[in-house]
Amino acid sequence: MVIKRKEFIQIGSLATASLFLPKFLKAFESPYRVPPGNKVLVVLQLSGGNDGLNTVIPVHNDIYYKGRPKLGIQKDQAVLLTDEVGLNPALAAFGDLYHDGNLAIMNSVGYPNPDRSHFRSMDIWHSASNSNEYVYSGWLGRYLDAQCSGCDKPTQALEVDDVLSLALKGEHNNGIAMKDPRRLYTTSHAAYFKDVLAQHNDHAEAPVDYLYKTMAETLSSADYIFEQSKLHPSSGQYPTTGLGQSLKTISSLILSDINTKVYYVSLGSFDTHVNQEAQQKRLFTEMNDAVKSFVADLKSNNRFEDVMLMTFSEFGRRVNQNASGGTDHGTANNMFFVSGGLKEKGLLNPMSDLNDLQDGDLKHKVDFKDVYATVLKNWLGADDAAILGKKYNHLSFI
Amino acid sequence: MAVTTQQKNLHLLWRAGFGPAAGDIASIASSSPHAHWETLVKASAKQPAYIDVADNELKSMLMGDSEMMYAQRRQQLSADQRRQFQMRSREGIKTLNLTWMNQMISSDQQLREKMSLFWHGHFASRANNIFYQQQLLDTVRNNALGNFGDLLKAVSKSASMINFLNNNQNRKGHPNENFAREVMELFTLGRGNYTENDIKESARAFTGWGANIKGEFQFRPQQHDDGEKTFLGKTGHFNGDDILDIILEQKQTARYISQKIYRYFVNEQPDAEKTEWLANRFYQSHYSINGLVNDIFTSDWFYDPKNIGARIKSPVELIVGIRRMLPMEIKNEDSQLLLQRLLGQILFYPPNVAGWPGGKNWIDSSTLMMRMRIPQLMYAGDVFQMKPKDDDDQMMGMKDRSEADDNNALPRNSRKGKGYGNRPGQQILATINWNAWLPAFEKVSREDLLTAVAGIVLQTNTAVNAGTVQKYTDAASRESFIKTATIQLMSTPEYQLC
Numbered sequence: 001m002v003i004k005r006k007e008f009i010q011i012g013s014l015a016t017a018s019l020f021l022p023k024f025l026k027a028f029e030s031p032y033r034v035p036p037g038n039k040v041l042v043v044l045q046l047s048g049g050n051d052g053l054n055t056v057i058p059v060h061n062d063i064y065y066k067g068r069p070k071l072g073i074q075k076d077q078a079v080l081l082t083d084e085v086g087l088n089p090a091l092a093a094f095g096d097l098y099h100d101g102n103l104a105i106m107n108s109v110g111y112p113n114p115d116r117s118h119f120r121s122m123d124i125w126h127s128a129s130n131s132n133e134y135v136y137s138g139w140l141g142r143y144l145d146a147q148c149s150g151c152d153k154p155t156q157a158l159e160v161d162d163v164l165s166l167a168l169k170g171e172h173n174n175g176i177a178m179k180d181p182r183r184l185y186t187t188s189h190a191a192y193f194k195d196v197l198a199q200h201n202d203h204a205e206a207p208v209d210y211l212y213k214t215m216a217e218t219l220s221s222a223d224y225i226f227e228q229s230k231l232h233p234s235s236g237q238y239p240t241t242g243l244g245q246s247l248k249t250i251s252s253l254i255l256s257d258i259n260t261k262v263y264y265v266s267l268g269s270f271d272t273h274v275n276q277e278a279q280q281k282r283l284f285t286e287m288n289d290a291v292k293s294f295v296a297d298l299k300s301n302n303r304f305e306d307v308m309l310m311t312f313s314e315f316g317r318r319v320n321q322n323a324s325g326g327t328d329h330g331t332a333n334n335m336f337f338v339s340g341g342l343k344e345k346g347l348l349n350p351m352s353d354l355n356d357l358q359d360g361d362l363k364h365k366v367d368f369k370d371v372y373a374t375v376l377k378n379w380l381g382a383d384d385a386a387i388l389g390k391k392y393n394h395l396s397f398i
Numbered sequence: 399m400a401v402t403t404q405q406k407n408l409h410l411l412w413r414a415g416f417g418p419a420a421g422d423i424a425s426i427a428s429s430s431p432h433a434h435w436e437t438l439v440k441a442s443a444k445q446p447a448y449i450d451v452a453d454n455e456l457k458s459m460l461m462g463d464s465e466m467m468y469a470q471r472r473q474q475l476s477a478d479q480r481r482q483f484q485m486r487s488r489e490g491i492k493t494l495n496l497t498w499m500n501q502m503i504s505s506d507q508q509l510r511e512k513m514s515l516f517w518h519g520h521f522a523s524r525a526n527n528i529f530y531q532q533q534l535l536d537t538v539r540n541n542a543l544g545n546f547g548d549l550l551k552a553v554s555k556s557a558s559m560i561n562f563l564n565n566n567q568n569r570k571g572h573p574n575e576n577f578a579r580e581v582m583e584l585f586t587l588g589r590g591n592y593t594e595n596d597i598k599e600s601a602r603a604f605t606g607w608g609a610n611i612k613g614e615f616q617f618r619p620q621q622h623d624d625g626e627k628t629f630l631g632k633t634g635h636f637n638g639d640d641i642l643d644i645i646l647e648q649k650q651t652a653r654y655i656s657q658k659i660y661r662y663f664v665n666e667q668p669d670a671e672k673t674e675w676l677a678n679r680f681y682q683s684h685y686s687i688n689g690l691v692n693d694i695f696t697s698d699w700f701y702d703p704k705n706i707g708a709r710i711k712s713p714v715e716l717i718v719g720i721r722r723m724l725p726m727e728i729k730n731e732d733s734q735l736l737l738q739r740l741l742g743q744i745l746f747y748p749p750n751v752a753g754w755p756g757g758k759n760w761i762d763s764s765t766l767m768m769r770m771r772i773p774q775l776m777y778a779g780d781v782f783q784m785k786p787k788d789d790d791d792q793m794m795g796m797k798d799r800s801e802a803d804d805n806n807a808l809p810r811n812s813r814k815g816k817g818y819g820n821r822p823g824q825q826i827l828a829t830i831n832w833n834a835w836l837p838a839f840e841k842v843s844r845e846d847l848l849t850a851v852a853g854i855v856l857q858t859n860t861a862v863n864a865g866t867v868q869k870y871t872d873a874a875s876r877e878s879f880i881k882t883a884t885i886q887l888m889s890t891p892e893y894q895l896c
Contacts, residue, residue, distance in 0.1 A: 047787075047788060047790060048788070049790070117524070118789070119749065119750075119790075123750060134750055136755040136759055161785075162740075162764060162784045162785050163764055163784070163785075163786055164762045164764050164765075165787070169759075169762060174761075174762035174763065175762075176763050176764075177763065177764045179785075183783065187767060188767055191870075192870045192886065192889065193767075193770065195869065196862065196863075196866055196890055196891070198866075199863035199865070199866045200863075200891075207707075207709070207710060207895055208707075208891060208892060208895065210758060210761070211710075211761065211766065211891035211895070212891055214763060215766060215767075218767060221763070268788055268790070269788055269790055269793060273481075323477055324477055324478070
């Protein structure tokens with residue numbers, strides 16, 4: 001079966017691609033495969049600024065309850081991890097992951113001089129830059145640059161979406177965004193586009209060539225992803241929510257022989273200025289149920305040790321609730337790491353110190369770029385200093 | 399390869415404007431580039447009218463008789479009312495966006511609007527207040543071809559920039575260096591031409607520069623640090639104006655702006671010799687923008703083959719360019735906001751104060767395929783399934799509410815609210831006025847038609863394979879052939895370039 005699949009991939013990628021791939025790219029064409037056991041990263045972006053304090057709750061902290069008379073989640077409601085710490089009631093499956101040793105939580109992650117604009121702060125997280133720098137490539141895009149130098153299709157990093165995030169844009173290569181493999185395949189395979197590409201003269205000038213190269217990569221990737229997605233369609237039961245279906249697509253690809261190392265998917269909006277409780281509950285329920293299915297699916301296929309799901313948000317929220325049953329933009333936040341292959345589990349560092357605030361906001365204790373460096377080096381086996389442009393601290397949870 | 403007069407004219411119209419209008423085609427092969435340039439300059443000579451799209455309700459919400467009255471009213475406003483104002487302000491900015499884009503399409507002040515788009519990205523502000531944005535746009539459009547020093551000072555004193563770069567919080571003893579840093583790094587000198595100490599000292603000079611709620615510049619003497627400062631080698635009791643004057647005295651400012659303008663209007667690859675020549679003349683002219691662009695567009699090298707068809711159009715240039723060539727009625731104008739969002743350039747929402755990076759940054763697999771589908775979507779009105787990313791800065795936690803509104807709405811086409819398209823399943827309801835385009839090819843023989851259409855639609859030297867295009871055109875009649883060939887030629891990688 002394995003051999004048969006390999007053959008199919010070779011035929012699939014070479015035969016169909018050669019029909020329309022310009023000559024100058026064919027030289028690079030080869031059937032890339034990921035040896036089993038290789039690590040995969042799934043980034044789950046919680047867009048809008050998730051309220052970290054109502055995600056990982058300090059259930060014995062008076063300052064927390066005093067600042068949130070209405071929004072504070074009582075200990076008996078929370079999914080308890082320890083006597084001091086509980087999760088949001090909607091995150092029961094994450095409680096199970098914690099007790100099974102498959103969840104790690106990093107508190108107080110952020111960066112110096114935090115920005116409170118969603119867009120700008122997200123930019124900073126995506127580009128892995130300092131808050132006074134403007135960088136137009138993303139950390140996973142630069143990872144892709146390192147992986148895909150001279151390769152014909154940038155499928156090492158995929159985003160399940162219609163539009164590509166800055167995080168996946170490199171300096172030389174861009175990841176591929178696709179909501180579902182079949183749609184990507186049909187839209188990019190409009191007969192006219194295929195013919196235009198097929199007839200392109202290799203000797204065009206630089207800017208035209210760049211566009212044709214992108215077009216060739218898109219069509220070639222669309223083929224490849226579509227073929228791969230059909231190899232081992234996930235048989236797991238997933239919720240019909242957006243995230244549920246996205247994780248099902250990701251699972252099908254992880255279980256195939258595709259060379260993708262990084263998947264990216266977003267959930268939102270967590271911008272809970274008003275009526276936070278209901279909104280966060282709805283989104284967390286979606287996240288909880290989808291991740292639960294995803295983990296079960298990976299476990300039943302013996303891939304849970306190789307896959308790590310990581311969550312982040314552009315900022316956390318203020319400690320005190322506002323007057324509209326919500327919270328306003330804050331600073332540091334927590335991150336989740338879900339995998340069967342964690343070296344350190346549970347609460348990786350102390351909860352944020354609510355006695356030590358800056359103008360009512362949490363102070364960050366861990367730079368998110370340290371987390372990136374760790375993931376790049378220890379999980380993806382990449383040269384983190386080259387990708388991040390600087391040497392950051394390596395943490396020890398993976 | 400020799401460049402024809404027609405190619406030169408098209409090159410000029412694309413770079414100094416948003417491409418040829420259907421009506422320009424008649425004279426495109428005959429009159430000289432110089433004549434076209436003079437026409438462009440003349441058309442852009444008069445001052446533009448203020449674009450005012452804010453309705454009376456918005457005005458009365460904000461523009462009281464005095465700041466004190468406003469302050470009183472503001473205190474009485476509930477959080478919900480304040481949010482209401484912000485939501486309406488954002489709606490207003492969408493109208494401002496479409497109104498300005500229509501100016502780019504239909505105004506004969508092509509040079510002015512194109513320069514304004516450049517400055518709009520150079521002096522990038524994401525202020526979310528409709529009045530501030532209107533005012534900054536007016537400042538940019540009025541000074542787009544004037545004196546750079548005047549433009550710099552007017553922008554620096556605009557409520558939009560003062561708020562966006564936190565200068566209202568820049569006070570004696572509590573400096574906020576954001577404005578001082580960006581004014582040097584991004585607006586004038588460029589990185590590496592000043593020290594951290596220059597930033598600290600100039601931030602002190604800008605203390606007390608603020609704007610009131612009506613958007614008027616306010617100098618607040620009690621917040622101003624009047625002490626001695628040392629800035630770029632000079633020492634004195636400088637204020638903000640002094641700092642900007644010292645920055646303008648630096649030849650580096652002329653160099654930085656000339657390089658950026660060369661890369662925007664001529665070629666992404668800078669040419670040190672030419673930009674130095676431009677910078678010298680720009681500096682000697684005391685920063686005449688008119689003079690600078692005249693130097694560029696009347697030079698021989700501007701028309702070098704390597705500069706033609708070498709620029710990737712920005713999303714706004716792409717959409718405006720199509721609409722100039724093919725005049726059309728778009729019933730749901732807000733579909734253009736969705737296109738801006740999908741393609742990564744929403745007017746008034748630059749990614750950050752550094753503006754849109756441009757060039758190859760516009761292109762990834764999603765944006766390229768979308769760009770190539772736009773002409774077909776306008777022609778055939780196909781439904782497309784592309785959902786842009788949420789913008790939490792604009793939705794302000796109201797995502798659920800706006801989606802619920804959408805779902806309750808009557809058929810999509812009769813919806814009233816403008817959206818950047820939060821839902822998939824969209825259409826561009828356009829009716830192309832082909833009668834403006836078809837006559838341009840009246841005298842062309844049937845076998846030369848495709849070459850003639852391609853010669854106007856595309857700016858690249860390497861033509862798209864004729865056989866491929868022929869295969870996908872409708873040859874039933876001359877008319878249908880021209881129409882389908884135009885659409886197909888616009889649906890190519892080549893058309894992304896100008």
